[in-house]
Amino acid sequence: MNWEAIGAIGEVLGAIGVIATLLYLAIQIRQNTKAIRGATLDSITERKQFELKWSSEIAPAWRKVINDPHSLTDDESWQVLEWMTAPLTARQNEFFQYKHGLIDQEIWEASEKIIQVCLGTEWGRNWWKEYAPSLFTNPFIEIVNETLAKSDPDYAEILDGMERK
Secondary structure (H helix, E strand, O other): OOHHHHHHHHHHHHHHHHHHHHHHHHHHHHHHHHHHHHHHHHHHHHHHHHHHHHHHHOHHHHHHHHHOHHHOOHHHHHHHHHHHHHHHHHHHHHHHHHHOOOOOHHHHHHHHHHHHHHOOOHHHHHHHHHHHHHHOOHHHHHHHHHHHHHHOOOHHHHHHHOOOO
8 A cells, every 4th residue: 555645545534624623613612602692691681670670669769860850868869879870880781792792783772772761861861970980981981972962962962061081
């Protein structure tokens, strides 16, 4: 038998083995990515359910935020302040997951709608103006400001008064 022929067969078999390994790894990576995205969506869903439960507990204070924010007691104001921090922190997490490809644009757009609801009142926007620079990252602050400007053209004037870093 010719040693060159045996060597050539060995190289072909080695190449086939490498290709099979690469295909296997590609399939495993794809399955792992799907699993990570599924776990991410589960986490987001659980967080939103928690926020809804908590928001029902502060419903009387939230109605005051919408209808007459000056009538909030100190305790109610604190409750709403704490509540606002929670969903906006969760949306910041979702924004970074979106930027890293772990959630798709449709999920992120739903998150933007939550931002619009949370910050859609005068009280909410004042809260954002006061606390955003110390609680959130600059990229998230920028995307929230863009989201608010899209939903309310007059928000551009409010942005002019915000301190930008």
